[in-house]
Amino acid sequence: MKITMRPELLRVLIHSKLQDGRLPHDSITKVWSSPSAGETCDGCDLILAKEDLLMAGTTLTRGRMSLHFHVVCFRVWDDQRRAPQS
Ligand SMILES: [Zn+2]
Incomplete structure (x- = not known):
């Protein structure tokens, strides 16, 4: 499901x-996508289903520790991280 x-x-x-x-x-230093292997999404905390595409990325502060997202979660994060701080 x-x-x-x-x-x-x-x-x-x-x-x-x-x-x-x-x-x-x-800033995102590197981003790539791959088939999911059951990673946990750093955006929504749900486990990626086999049929989901994994979006992975690294940023300056995270260094080599990559972040894992659903495609939709990645888009929301990418959008919000650039939004002006209130
Ligand atoms: Zn997600």
Whole structure:
């Protein structure tokens, strides 16, 4: 069964993770996609299903520790990390 989070909840969750530092604001240094091997999404905390495409990325502060996302979660994070801080 494919589990997805409602987009408005996803935005709130990722926003709070950016606020408290669980997700970085800094620039993505490298991004790639690959078939999922059951990784946990750093955006929504759900496990990627086999049929999901994994989006992985590294940032300056995370160094070699890559972040894993669903495609949709990656887009939300990428969008929000660039948004001006309020
Ligand atoms: Zn996700």
